Structures are given as structure tokens and as C-alpha cells.
Amino acid sequence: MSEDTLLSASRLTLRFGAVPALVEVDAELWPGEVLAVVGESGSGKTTLLNVLSGRLRPQSGVVWYRDPEGRLHDVHAMPLPALRALHRSDWGFVHQNPRENLRLGVTAGGNVGERLMAQGSRHYGRIREEAIGWLRQVEIDADRVDDLPRTFSGGMLQRLQIARTLVTHPRLVFMDEPTGGLDVSVQARLLDLIRSLVSRLGIAAVLVTHDLAVARLLAHRIMVMQRGRVVEAGLTDQVLDDPRHEYTQLLVSSVLQA
Amino acid sequence: MNTGYNFAYLDEQTKRMVRRAILKAVAIPGHQVPFGSREMPLPYGWGTGGIQLTASIIGPDDVLKVIDQGADDTTNAVSIRRFFARTAGVAPTTRTGDASIIQTRHRIPEKPLREDQIIVYQVPQPEPLSRLEPSRAETRRMHALSEYGLMHVKLYEDITRFGHVAISYDYPVMVNHRYLMAPSPIPAFDNPKLHMMPALQLFGAGREKRIYAVPPWTDVRSLDFDDHPFRAARAPHSCGLCGATDGYLDEVVVDDRGGRLFVCSDTDHCETRRAAGHTGADALAAE
Ligand SMILES: Nc1ncnc2c1ncn2[C@@H]1O[C@H](COP(=O)(O)OP(=O)(O)OP(=O)(O)O)[C@@H](O)[C@H]1O
Ligand SMILES: [Mg+2]
Numbered sequence: 001m002s003e004d005t006l007l008s009a010s011r012l013t014l015r016f017g018a019v020p021a022l023v024e025v026d027a028e029l030w031p032g033e034v035l036a037v038v039g040e041s042g043s044g045k046t047t048l049l050n051v052l053s054g055r056l057r058p059q060s061g062v063v064w065y066r067d068p069e070g071r072l073h074d075v076h077a078m079p080l081p082a083l084r085a086l087h088r089s090d091w092g093f094v095h096q097n098p099r100e101n102l103r104l105g106v107t108a109g110g111n112v113g114e115r116l117m118a119q120g121s122r123h124y125g126r127i128r129e130e131a132i133g134w135l136r137q138v139e140i141d142a143d144r145v146d147d148l149p150r151t152f153s154g155g156m157l158q159r160l161q162i163a164r165t166l167v168t169h170p171r172l173v174f175m176d177e178p179t180g181g182l183d184v185s186v187q188a189r190l191l192d193l194i195r196s197l198v199s200r201l202g203i204a205a206v207l208v209t210h211d212l213a214v215a216r217l218l219a220h221r222i223m224v225m226q227r228g229r230v231v232e233a234g235l236t237d238q239v240l241d242d243p244r245h246e247y248t249q250l251l252v253s254s255v256l257q258a
Numbered sequence: 259m260n261t262g263y264n265f266a267y268l269d270e271q272t273k274r275m276v277r278r279a280i281l282k283a284v285a286i287p288g289h290q291v292p293f294g295s296r297e298m299p300l301p302y303g304w305g306t307g308g309i310q311l312t313a314s315i316i317g318p319d320d321v322l323k324v325i326d327q328g329a330d331d332t333t334n335a336v337s338i339r340r341f342f343a344r345t346a347g348v349a350p351t352t353r354t355g356d357a358s359i360i361q362t363r364h365r366i367p368e369k370p371l372r373e374d375q376i377i378v379y380q381v382p383q384p385e386p387l388s389r390l391e392p393s394r395a396e397t398r399r400m401h402a403l404s405e406y407g408l409m410h411v412k413l414y415e416d417i418t419r420f421g422h423v424a425i426s427y428d429y430p431v432m433v434n435h436r437y438l439m440a441p442s443p444i445p446a447f448d449n450p451k452l453h454m455m456p457a458l459q460l461f462g463a464g465r466e467k468r469i470y471a472v473p474p475w476t477d478v479r480s481l482d483f484d485d486h487p488f489r490a491a492r493a494p495h496s497c498g499l500c501g502a503t504d505g506y507l508d509e510v511v512v513d514d515r516g517g518r519l520f521v522c523s524d525t526d527h528c529e530t531r532r533a534a535g536h537t538g539a540d541a542l543a544a545e
Contacts, residue, residue, distance in 0.1 A: 118407025124483040
């Protein structure tokens with residue numbers, strides 16, 4: 001693992017019965033970098049995200065994470081309290097379905113403030129100010145701060161989830177199809193927002209998507225997965241403009257046809 | 259004393275099991291310890307958890323006080339006191355200062371307790387996170403990892419909606435900077451008494467089969483925000499009978515014309531004050 005790598009995985013393997021969800025997968029991520037993981041349904045993208053983030057244990061292989069003090073942690077050997085603390089502060093997870101992550105019976109402000117409170121913030125006024133600031137950053141009107149998420153549209157819910165995740169200024173965010181299930185026009189706005197937030201805040205991200213256009217717009221590098229294996233990896237533009245592996249060629253051409 | 263029963267009703271093996279749970283609870287302040295709660299000759303909701311605790315710690319020389327909502331003369335308190343008079347033959351008292359064990363539902367006596375006293379609380383719901391997180395497995399994990407952000411979200415929501423924390427009973431506390439604990443449905447007014455109390459505090463939940471404890475001189479803090487500090491609220495009146503302005507008051511209807519009176523909920527506190535010559539504005543009218 002090179003000196004400034006943020007996350008580094010080697011030879012990750014995980015089978016569900018006969019299904020090879022991950023086979024000898026290597027991955028590296030540098031600070032501030034966005035890595036897209038693409039591939040058809042069932043190729044192992046979500047499994048990889050869950051293994052990288054310590055939510056799922058591989059049968060073999062290792063994931064290293066470098067903390068802000070430069071110390072290395074074997075993600076799957078970390079004590080559970082330390083891993084949960086990491087997920088509450090330095091890391092973030094954006095789900096495809098925001099309802100899985102948000103508390104629908106809690107106001108927008110409470111949803112955004114929760115990670116701050118979990119970290120020990122005990123000043124109501126400051127938590128609320130911070131929540132309002134983040135709602136603005138994700139283009140939600142500040143006067144919605146006391147509203148319940150169930151009154152929000154799908155796109156707003158996803159933006160609220162992003163605010164809730166970014167409030168602790170994570171260095172690394174895992175995103176699983178963050179624009180999936182949204183209307184095309186809503187998707188475009190959300191992608192713009194994610195792109196500007198990630199670059200302005202210098203956040204590193206692992207972004208799972210089956211949409212090559214999303215990968216092209218957001219990611220510096222791309223990994224193409226097929227049946228649990230990485231068949232091609234490299235700079236996004238290079239891989240998409242000049243795909244070497246026939247599976248990638250197929251993916252790219254099917255996008256062109258669509 | 260009825261000798262058809264074992265001393266204090268429970269058999270010796272059960273008492274030993276409960277005592278082991280108590281020792282563990284004392285060793286880990288605020289942590290809920292499971293125990294094999296027994297069927298008692300009283301229905302749940304009548305304090306079977308508290309009764310099993312009292313039965314396990316009481317000896318023939320103990321002096322027992324039982325209160326319900328601060329009063330010694332309510333049905334629940336009377337029947338529990340009678341139960342121990344019959345099964346353990348212990349001396350009952352209504353005077354806080356004379357008791358070695360005080361079993362209570364919904365109040366802590368106004369008179370400060372001492373190191374040689376034990377207070378036993380009857381607990382209907384031991385899990386402070388139960389209304390926020392329905393999964394028992396998840397709340398256990400939250401306690402294990404001391405992850406209590408969710409409880410603060412609840413306080414945040416209250417302040418957002420009502421301008422203040424809208425919990426008047428069973429107000430959650432942090433014990434010894436480590437465990438979040440339900441103090442049982444005592445009024446929030448009583449919460450400051452939990453902090454650094456000289457007496458041992460035991461909590462028993464019969465239906466939920468949990469025991470927990472706060473050892474003497476333990477730090478117990480009510481959750482709050484720096485800019486919305488916890489306040490021990492009480493009705494802004496004085497006791498109509500004894501004139502007390504410091505104790506917790508109950509509002510009682512005194513006649514069929516809607517007449518109302520604020521009186522001490524702690525009957526011993528009120529009687530002690532009146533015996534010392536204090537009177538309230540309604541003392542004569544109430545006679
Ligand atoms: N918990 C599990 N038990 C059994 N099989 C699983 C489990 N999770 C994933 N799989 C299988 O592993 C393979 C990879 O699944 P994964 O969810 O990682 O795919 P994906 O690339 O995220 O697909 P999609 O684009 O549909 O979300 C699939 O064949 C899937 O059925
Ligand atoms: Mg998936």
C-alpha cells in the first residue's frame with residue numbers, strides 16, 4: 001500500500017454458495033478521489049462496497065484504511081466499537097433508497113443533526129444552525145428544517161440523506177446507486193450536486209452504479225466487474241473511450257445503442 | 259407472621275439468584291441485568307420486580323417503608339407492606355428516616371436518604387430506548403457501544419416542537435458517564451436526587467425480567483443540551499397543608515364544585531412538617 005493511499009484492498013474473495021460474488025478483487029483509493037464500480041446486475045458491486053466498508057466479511061483478502069493520523073487499520077480486524085465510530089464520523093454511506101437511512105418520523109434538522117449528537121455535540125442551537133447550513137448546501141430550503149421527511153419528494157429525500165451523511169465532514173463516502181430510482185431530470189440535478197460537493201469538500205468516494213454516464217460524470221477512475229471479477233480498471237475516460245476487455249466493449253456499446 | 263411461607267415468600271435459591279443479579283448490577287452501574295423473574299402472588303404492574311428485590315435483601319431486623327406516588331396509604335403500598343408483614347414479619351414504618359428499606363413506585367422521598375438505607379424502585383419499562391428503537395437486539399448493541407445519539411435526537415425533536423424537552427416522568431439519565439438508564443416513572447423533579455445519593459438504589463422490572471442499580475455516591479446526570487439545561491420542574495405553588503415550597507406537589511380535587519388543592523405528594527414529608535408546626539393556606543379548609 002503506497003504512502004498516501006486512503007483505502008487499499010487486496011485479493012478479496014467472497015462466495016455465496018456457488019455464486020462467486022467477489023473473486024480476487026484488488027482496489028485502491030486515494031484521498032479526494034472518486035472511484036466508480038460498474039457492471040451488470042449481480043456482478044458483485046454492492047458486495048464489494050459492503051466488504052470495503054467492513055459491513056460484510058470476505059472469506060479471504062484484506063482491506064486497509066489509513067486514518068487522518070496516518071495509522072493503518074485492517075478494517076475487518078477492527079473492534080466493532082471502533083468500526084462503528086468510523087462509520088459515524090470519518091466515513092459515510094449513501095444508500096440507493098434514502099428511506100433506509102433516514103428517520104422518517106424525525107424532522108429534517110434532527111436527521112441531519114443525528115451524527116453530530118452521536119459524536120457528542122450538546123448545543124441545540126449550534127446543531128440546528130449546522131443542519132440548516134447543510135440543508136442549504138444540498139439545495140433544500142432552510143425553512144424545511146422542522147418538516148418531516150415524509151413530506152419530501154424522492155430527490156429531496158436523497159439530498160437530505162446526503163446532508164445527513166456529510167455533516168460530520170467524512171473523508172470517505174460509499175455510495176450505492178445514489179441516483180437509482182429517480183426521474184431523469186431529478187437525477188441530473190442530483191449528479192451535479194454530488195459532483196460539486198465531492199470536489200469542493202475533497203471527499204473520496206466509492207460509487208457503485210450500473211450507469212456508465214454517471215461514472216463518466218463523477219469518477220476519476222473506474223473498475224468494471226463481471227461475475228465477481230474486475231475485468232478492467234483505469235482512468236474513467238480511458239476505459240470508456242478505449243475499452244480493452246470485450247465485456248467493457250459490450251457495456252459501452254450497449255450504452256451507445258440505448 | 260405466616261409460617262406457611264419461606265421467609266419473605268421467595269425460596270432461598272431464588273433469593274440467591276436475585277442477589278447475584280443485584281451484585282452484578284451494582285458492579286456495573288446503570289446496566290440492565292437479566293434475572294429469572296418469578297411469579298408472585300400479585301399481578302404485574304403491582305411492582306413484582308421491586309417485591310422480588312425487597313424479598314431478596316430484607317432481613318428480620320429491617321424496617322420497611324412502602325410508598326406509591328409518595329403516599330404510604332394507597333392500595334398498592336398497603337398491600338405490599340402487608341405482604342411483607344405476613345411473609346417476613348418485618349416492622350413497617352411510614353417515616354422515611356426510620357426505614358432501612360424503602361420500596362417505591364413513582365417517587366423518591368423528599369427527606370434525603372442515608373448510606374444505611376436502600377431504596378427499591380418498581381420499574382414497568384427498564385429500557386430507556388424502548389420507545390425509540392423497538393428492537394431489543396439493537397438497544398443492547400447501543401448500550402454495549404454507548405451509542406446514545408438517538409436519545410439526543412428525541413430531545414432535539416422535543417425542543418424543536420415544544421420549545422423544551424417534553425418528558426415529565428421517567429426522564430432518561432446517564433449513570434456514571436457510561437450507561438443510559440430509565441429512572442422508572444418518577445417525576446423529572448426527583449431526578450437530581452438520583453445523583454450522588456448516599457443510599458444504594460435498586461431497580462426491578464418483573465415483567466421485563468431486568469434488575470439494575472445505582473451504587474451509593476454515583477454520578478447520575480439527566481440528559482440535556484448546554485443551551486437547554488435540564489430543569490427539575492414542579493408546580494409553582496406551596497403545599498396547602500404544610501406550606502412547603504420545596505417538595506413535589508399533587509393537585510387534588512377537594513369537593514364536588516371543582517375546588518382544587520395542591521398538597522405534598524410525599525405524605526411523610528407533609529406530616530413531619532405539620533407536626534413541627536408548619537401550616538399551609540388551606541390547612542383549616544381541608545380539615
Ligand atoms: N446475502 C447473499 N446471499 C446469497 N447470495 C448473495 C447475497 N448477496 C449477494 N448475493 C449474490 O452475489 C452476487 C452479487 O450480488 P451483488 O448484490 O453484489 O450484485 P450487484 O452488482 O450489486 O447487483 P445490482 O446491480 O443488481 O445491485 C449476486 O449473484 C447475488 O445474487
Ligand atoms: Mg447492488
